[in-house]
Amino acid sequence: MGGFDGSPAGPKAGGGELRLSRRNAIAGAAAGVGVAMAGSGSAAAGLQGQLTYAVHISLAPTWFDPAETSGLVTPYMLLYAMHDAVAKPMPGSQLAPALAESWSVSPDGRVYDFTLREGVKFHNGEPVTADDVKFSFERYRGSSAAVFKSRVASIEIPDPRHVRTTLKQPWPDFLMFYASTTGAGWIVPRKYAEKVGEDGFKKAPVGAGPYKFVSFNPGVELVLEAFDQYWRKPPQVKRLVLKVIPDESTRLAALKRGEVDIAYSLRGELAEEVVRTEGLTLKPVVIDSPFWLYFPDQWNVKSPWHDVRVRQAAALALDMKAINDALTLGYSRLTNSMFPDSFDFYWQPPPMVYDPDKAKKLLAEAGHPNGFDAGEYFCDISYANLGETVVDNLQAVGIRARLRPSERAAFIQGISDKIYKDIVQIGSGAFGNVATRFQSWIVKGGPYVYGSYPQIDELYAAQAAELDRGRRTEILHKMQKLVHELAVVAPLWQLAFINGQGARVGESSFGKIAGFPYTAPYEDQTLKST
């Protein structure tokens, strides 16, 4: 399942142009005044049958439409509520059948046959048919659209319950891309979507998920209502209200007062307060977002980072247990790997070691008995806390670096423009598997790769061509071992996304789907009966 980038997800590629008449805008403003005076559409959290959320980022309408997803996890907060897919990550399985009750792959790996579930309906009563599946696939225009176009030869509909997808060449990762990495496998109704158009769809989305769209006040609040005919089970909670509260202290205040039942993303001492408060429960979720230190200068012969002992020393200097306890109450996972442990082809490295004396010894051996000036430590300002503690640790063994936090947008740009040096603290929640991560971060030619190791590059080419899953796994494990031995990076942790839940909540669905930060499946949620 995809991961989480830890901070406000970026916007998605825009759709078509919308022209709204000025009259509508003025009418909107007048209505707005009325709303501001009279009160918003949501009822108090105390109302029976309603679950209220405090959400940490501004909800964007592009998240109502599976056709526009990029590789980040945040839109899925809403996709799981309003839509359904051919197959998707569910409790216990990264690829569980949903709208498709089964599928088969031809022996040559090029033809996928899906059999759709009988009797499933969209929110507007229309049945879910193979035609809608084909339509949703062709409609998808997220960032992997080009990849699909180049690899999929055709989609046929032998009958309303069967879909046959034919690939140009065998592509072992096809199902992963189709069902979990992108929204192409999430199904929307063709007739409705064509009738209302792109922008009409985003204003009033219709899907096959457990909740129906009721209203949306951009950047403020989203209201959803249960869809009783959801195929898996009718939701127990009648209404969902998602309020946008960007400041985390305010989110906690709202949770404490009972104004909301669930608050996303409460960090550090706020999480400690949840633990201490009667009636509130802490809900940490380890997400597919590992953090690590990258050393862009290790291929530069003149840089101290060129020596593997220096890099190993940096890794040994990190007291990640203390940092984990302090910043994320011990809930983050110290996997010692830069790859998410729930990903396909994951190899578990030996456990992390904290040994500052050995670090100093290694530095001395490498020619730095009194440490050295390590330059600058770049990070995203939302994770400056982590940066501060790591820089402290490095300082204690003599690796002296200056913290340089940047605003998120500037940081992302800096990484992709490759202007950073010395040490970069990176965290990535992008979807995919171990191979896709290698492609982005380690292997030659990748968008964030400053340099590479030929042995790893060769192995990468080998696994890309390998059709046998067992052999492919072996190769990818070997590659990860090399990353570990060569200390290409110094892994930090796999981040725990910490949430709070109030006394009214029975089952919140936190943590049911491995690596997913938000509450899903929504249809499993319950409220405590009063």
Place this chain on the structure above:
Amino acid sequence: MNMRATAIALPSRIAGFRLGDFPIFPALILGGILFVAIFADWLSPHDPQLGSLRLRFRPPVFQAGGSWEHVLGTDHLGRDVLSRLIYGARVSVVVGFTAVVVAGVLGTVLGIVSGYLGRWVDQVIMRITDTWLALPALTFAIFLAAIVGPSEMNIVIILGAVYWTRYARVVRSEVLSMKEREFVRLAIVAGCSKWTIMRRHILPNVLNSAIVLGTLMLGVVVVAEASLSFLGVGVPPPKPAWGLMLSDGKKGLMVGYWWLTVLPGLCIMLMVLSANLLGDWLRDKLDPQLRQL
């Protein structure tokens, strides 16, 4: 009494001071802050940037769990609050004063030029200040921080670039009324060049307004720095700045770690209040006409 202040040279004005209602406390406070900022290295009990995670969130000594080792407690990374407050004074003073000076110099010069030379120069500069004012200060600062990246030096430049317009407008209106005065006309008749007049006759007389405005802007700048830190684009960690401490500690407010915000907040409040009271007094003394401040 409401005497119209005449534009006489500065020295005579000083002679007319009465120290009767001089705001002692504000001056002492500002002086104290300056003292702390200069002698921080000797006054501070600990290194402000070194902390130990095991010592996180220790309360001040007079509360249960506190100790004399960290008189005012520790923050989320175990760093001593008192030391950070002391060094923070330095940052606030440096950032505050420098930004005020940058804005002041830029604004005063442009204000004089604009007011005295008039016509198209005036129009161009006035349109630019109009534009600047239409861009809210904080927003503009966020912009600039997004472009150049947050750092102490950049914050000074950003704040200077945002606030020079206040000076320009005030100085310009001063200059406009000054242009008609006797001593300026005499200077023109005497054959002084435009630049000489601006430099030797106009400038000393607008200094009053500039200085008064400067003390008032000091407060604005210090508070702005705090707000910028709250929005994530202020003086970057781990350097101790009061605004940053306030912003870092705001989560602590909800959970009872009051000293993380109340203490730096008090420091900011004292500094700004003192600067404002001093500035108000200065204005009353030097030129009660500066009503628009």
Place this chain on the structure above:
Amino acid sequence: MRRFVTKRLGYAVLSLFLLSLTIFLLVRVTGDPAALMAEPGASAEQLAAIRKNLGLDQPLWIQYGSFMANFLTGDLGHSFYYNAPVLDLYAARLPYSLLLAAVAMAFSLLIGIPSGILAAVRVGTMWDGAGKVFALLGLSMPSFWIGLVMILFFSVYLGWLPSSGAGTPLHVIMPAFALGWYFAAAHMRLTRSSMLDVLGSEYVKLARLKGLPESLVVAKHAFKNALIPVITLAGINLVIMINVAVVVETVFAWPGIGRLLYEGISFRDFPLVQGIVLLGGSMIVVVNLLVDILYAVVDPRIRLEA
């Protein structure tokens, strides 16, 4: 008079033009929104495709041209992030900003005017200082701090007021107070010096000579005349408040324009930022223009000067 108005109008248009150019260029220097919208690891072609979609691949002057042309027809562009017309988003949030600003202004005047009068009437005494300090406190504390402390007290400890969001009259009290207190100082100062002026004027001296009681002098004669400049300043500050409220809006999750703008900058949402800044700037320019004209109508010397 017509010459005056035409000249001022010309300057207003020029200011707006400068503003639009400034914001257009400034926003494009902040970075590349495509990198933010694509998934991490997107290829150069994918980024280029996104840029083309957003219209960013065209030469700058064409982009600017279409931006201005659209602006003149009332179309403020299409937000990258929200995928909706900027005008719609602005119109939806404007009522909230106006409400907040209006209530904040009320608080501001409620604090500023009485303390200003008190300080003026009892000039030089302890009351003068006390009045000043109370108003100045609002200027001395960052508004997010005031906001969080209020949430802590009135919302969490006392439970009297809701902590955030909008919807009932109770919701607006705390954010309006936090915002208004900041401006109270300016109003206090102006009231104080304005009152001092009027109290020292010939008109008031005459009233005193006539033997009228001091309180009557203050209440009837001084007060009204002193208020005129304060009201003018309040009008201008109202417009500024709308733009400055971003910190208060973030703390209280108030759905106003300030927060919309800040998020737009964070997401590098060019059309949103351009549209909001230009609209906000236009409001300020228009208000300034009206004030100028009003003054000129009242005081003939001003229009002759132009």
